[in-house]
Amino acid sequence: MVLASFTDPVSCPIDRISHLPMETSIHADSILDLGEKGCGQLVMEVMLAMRNLAEGQTLLITAYDPAVPTDLAAWCRMTGNTLVKILPDPAGKQFLLRKGR
Amino acid sequence: MNNFGINLTRSTDDPDRATVAMTIANASVASGKNTMVFLSSEGVRLAIKGVAEGIHEEGLQPMADLVKNYVAAGGAIWVCSPCFKKRGYSESDLIESAILVGGAKLVEFMTNDASGVSY
Numbered sequence: 034m035v036l037a038s039f040t041d042p043v044s045c046p047i048d049r050i051s052h053l054p055m056e057t058s059i060h061a062d063s064i065l066d067l068g069e070k071g072c073g074q075l076v077m078e079v080m081l082a083m084r085n086l087a088e089g090q091t092l093l094i095t096a097y098d099p100a101v102p103t104d105l106a107a108w109c110r111m112t113g114n115t116l117v118k119i120l121p122d123p124a125g126k127q128f129l130l131r132k133g134r
Numbered sequence: 135m136n137n138f139g140i141n142l143t144r145s146t147d148d149p150d151r152a153t154v155a156m157t158i159a160n161a162s163v164a165s166g167k168n169t170m171v172f173l174s175s176e177g178v179r180l181a182i183k184g185v186a187e188g189i190h191e192e193g194l195q196p197m198a199d200l201v202k203n204y205v206a207a208g209g210a211i212w213v214c215s216p217c218f219k220k221r222g223y224s225e226s227d228l229i230e231s232a233i234l235v236g237g238a239k240l241v242e243f244m245t246n247d248a249s250g251v252s253y
Contacts, residue, residue: 072158073157073158073159073160073161073162073164073195073200074160074195076160076161076164077160077161077163077164077203080164080165104161108164108165111166111167112165112166
């Protein structure tokens with residue numbers, strides 16, 4: 034499923050996230066728009082969304098809270114999931130997560 | 135280290151602080167940690183039926199949603215027994231997901247490789 038298109042270089046401020054020089058489309062198995070949600074509410078909704086995915090499937094999250102990049106990276110480290118990449122969005126950022134075991 | 139304890143001493147007397155504590159509790163349980171909220175002093179009122187529904191700090195998630203989601207995700211709510219009794223409550227006043235505990239239960243949890251925060 035093609036969910037979004039981007040023409041700007043990918044911005045990846047967090048270590049160990051893959052850098053892609055140019056991205057034209059993002060494929061994900063599921064999407065989640067979290068708007069301005071953050072902190073506990075955000076990770077709770079991410080956890081519930083990831084429960085519906087099988088190992089290796091991906092979730093594309095849109096979120097505007099400024100703490101989301103660091104929070105999602107920490108959440109992935111704790112839960113065995115992968116933050117594949119962060120993409121700019123006109124109003125915030127998009128995050129592609131891959132489900133681990 | 136997978137045990138995470140949150141000591142919460144506030145409720146209706148400080149909705150801001152109480153809501154932030156439960157937000158962190160949600161983050162912890164959603165991150166796969168064995169999470170326990172210890173309600174003590176004024177915090178015990180959060181375990182009384184109907185109290186959480188009356189707390190909605192502006193700019194934060196409603197307390198009732200936080201408690202419901204936290205419990206549904208497997209989070210534990212422990213209530214300081216002497217703090218509870220001191221305020222004249224009885225067990226029939228407790229929300230279903232909360233249990234009354236004494237100090238030994240808390241000490242056992244926290245000394246079992248737990249970390250935690252206090253509000």
